[in-house]
Structure formats: structure tokens, C-alpha cells
Amino acid sequence: MRQFEVRISNKIGALASVCDVLAGTGINIKAISTELRGDTGVLKFITDNEVGTRDIIKQSGFDFSEYEIVPVRLKDEPGELAKLARGLARLNIDIESVFLLNKENGVSEIAFKVNDLKGAKRVLG
Amino acid sequence: MSSRMKQFDVEVEDKLGALANLCELIASNAINIKAIATNGSGCVKIVTEDEATTREALKKAKLLFSENDIMGLRLLDRPGELAKITRVLANQKININSVYLLGKDSERKETEVAIQVSDIGAATKVLSQLS
Numbered sequence: 001m002r003q004f005e006v007r008i009s010n011k012i013g014a015l016a017s018v019c020d021v022l023a024g025t026g027i028n029i030k031a032i033s034t035e036l037r038g039d040t041g042v043l044k045f046i047t048d049n050e051v052g053t054r055d056i057i058k059q060s061g062f063d064f065s066e067y068e069i070v071p072v073r074l075k076d077e078p079g080e081l082a083k084l085a086r087g088l089a090r091l092n093i094d095i096e097s098v099f100l101l102n103k104e105n106g107v108s109e110i111a112f113k114v115n116d117l118k119g120a121k122r123v124l125g
Numbered sequence: 126m127s128s129r130m131k132q133f134d135v136e137v138e139d140k141l142g143a144l145a146n147l148c149e150l151i152a153s154n155a156i157n158i159k160a161i162a163t164n165g166s167g168c169v170k171i172v173t174e175d176e177a178t179t180r181e182a183l184k185k186a187k188l189l190f191s192e193n194d195i196m197g198l199r200l201l202d203r204p205g206e207l208a209k210i211t212r213v214l215a216n217q218k219i220n221i222n223s224v225y226l227l228g229k230d231s232e233r234k235e236t237e238v239a240i241q242v243s244d245i246g247a248a249t250k251v252l253s254q255l256s
Contacts, residue, residue, distance in 0.1 A: 013215035015224065019208035028204045032238070033162045033225040078157045082148035089142035098144065098169075099162040103228035110161070 001071050002050045003097075003113060007063040010041045018043055018062065025056045031111065033099035044097065046111065069111045071101055072124050076108045084124070088112075093119050127252055128197045131176045132223075132241060136189040139166035147171075147188075154182045160239060162225040170223065172239060195241045196248060197227055202236040210240075213255065219248050 008014040015034070022029060028048045035042040046069075047053045057064050074080040088095060097113035114120040137143040147169055151158060156179055160172040172195070173179045183190045200206040207224075214221060223241035230237070242248045 012218055012220050013212075015221050016208060016211035016215045019211050023205035023208040026204050028202070029207055031226050032207070034221075034223050035164050036222075037165050076157065078155050079149075079152035081158060081161070082145060082152040085145035085148050086142070089145045092141060094141050095144050095163075096166070097163045100160055100226040100228070103160075103226070104231060 001046060001069050001111070003067045003069045003111065004045055004047070004053055004057065005065050005067070006043045006045075006057060008041045008043055010036065010039055014041060015043065018057075021056055021060045021062075022047065022053065025052055027052050027056070031099065031101045033097075035097075044099065046101065067113055068117055069097075069113050070117065070120050070124050072110050072112060074108045074110060076103060076106050080108075081110070087123055088114065088120060091119055091123060092116075093123070127199075127249055129245070129249075130172055130195055130197055130239070132193045132195045132239065133171050133173070133179060133183065134164070134191045134193060135169050135171065135183060136167055137169055144169065150182055150186050150188075151179065154178050156182070160225060160227045162223075164223070170225070172227065193222075193241055194245050195223070195239045196245060196252075197237055197239055198252065199230075199235050199237050202229065202231075202234050206236075207238070209255075210252065213251055214240075214242065214248055217247060217251050219244050219251070 030046045032045040094115040102109040157174045162170045220243040227237040
């Protein structure tokens with residue numbers, strides 16, 4: 001699964017401008033999360049159309065990068081995420097980013113960006 | 126259309142196991158995490174099912190944290206819905222500090238997102254006029 005990161009200025013309308021571009025191409029945002037790195041805003045998202053997303057954000061001149069992430073499904077109850085995060089830490093796998101992909105009917109799906117994708121996939125399946 | 130909830134912004138060290146430590150602390154208090162999103166390497170945003178206990182647990186563990194009011198918004202899960210909301214807020218000069226997913230309801234084809242804004246009162250007002 002591909003995570004796109006678009007760097008935007010931390011000002012009013014910056015988020016809307018990215019959402020507008022995606023919507024204008026009929027792309028649905030499956031999951032989204034924001035981050036502040038100094039004065040720069042970072043918009044992390046996953047869409048239902050990777051190729052279309054890449055094309056349109058390139059064309060629009062946005063400053064972006066993309067990463068492979070590991071989606072993990074967990075029971076939506078206390079301790080599940082703790083167990084998983086501890087398991088990765090024991091294997092010296094650093095978690096760089098976490099956000100929710102989905103949550104429904106007692107199951108959470110979480111996107112992990114890690115420093116060792118292969119290692120994480122072995123653990124997380 | 127919108128509900129209000131509390132987001133805890135917890136400072137964590139940028140080191141291996143930091144997220145595990147935080148999640149274990151929350152879990153050991155039998156608190157369920159409703160939503161989580163990292164904010165750079167030094168901060169984790171969490172929304173839980175028990176605000177009072179979360180606050181106590183974070184305090185007891187001597188973690189540095191702040192609390193922010195966020196809006197939970199239910200949107201149709203289709204292209205353009207988030208664009209519409211963010212454009213309306215931008216037109217009202219309301220800054221969006223943070224956005225992340227809270228959940229989905231595929232039966233109703235809805236997505237619930239958390240939005241943290243510069244003026245939650247004004248945002249609630251303008252968004253209530255949309256629906």
C-alpha cells in the first residue's frame with residue numbers, strides 16, 4: 001500500500017488546495033493524517049487510485065514523496081496496538097508514522113510506516 | 126453532523142519503543158484508543174474512550190501532554206467531500222491544524238474524520254449550516 005506525503009505551507013487553504021485537486025480527478029481519499037514539521041505541514045494520505053494520484057499531484061506541482069506502508073488489522077480493544085508496537089520495538093524496527101486506515105465492526109486497520117519494511121512484514125504478515 | 130471530543134497530544138522520545146511505552150500505559154489502564162496519529166517523531170495524537178482516566182494516567186506517568194478540542198465530522202465516503210469541508214473552512218479564514226481518520230461506516234458509506242481547527246466555535250457554526 002502506498003502512502004503519499006505532500007508538503008504544504010502551514011496556511012489557510014493549503015489543505016483544501018490538495019483535496020480540491022484530488023476531488024477534481026474523482027480520486028477518493030481512503031485515509032488521511034497531517035503532521036507539522038517545523039513550519040511545514042505534511043499531508044499523508046492513501047487513495048483508491050495510486051497511479052492517478054501520482055499523476056495529478058505531479059502535474060499540479062506539489063512537493064511530494066511516497067512510501068510503502070504496512071496495513072495491519074487489529075481487534076479494536078485495549079492492548080492490541082501496545083502488543084504490536086512492542087513486538088516491532090523488540091525487533092529493533094522503528095515506527096516512523098502511524099495512523100488509522102479504517103475502523104469498523106470491532107476491527108481497526110492501521111497504517112505503519114517503518115524503517116525496515118521487510119522485517120515488519122515478517123512480523124505483521 | 127459534528128461532535129466534539131478531546132485529543133491528547135503526548136510528547137514522546139524519538140526512540141525505539143516510545144510508541145509501545147505509550148500504548149502499554151494506556152492499555153494497562155484498560156483504556157481503548159479510538160484514534161491515533163503520529164505528528165512528526167516527537168508527538169502522538171490520541172483520542173480515547175475515557176478522557177478522565179487517560180488524563181490521570183498520562184499525569185501519573187509524568188508524560189508531557191496537552192489537550193485540544195477536536196471536531197468529529199461524518200462525511201460521505203466519496204471524492205470531493207473533504208475538499209468541500211476544507212474549502213468552506215478556508216473561506217471563513219479558519220485554519221486546520223490537524224486532520225485524521227476516526228472511523229468508517231460502510232453501510233452508510235460514511236467516513237468519520239477528526240479535525241482540529243483554530244476556531245472550533247466558528248467551524249461548528251459554519252459546518253452546521255452545510256447539512
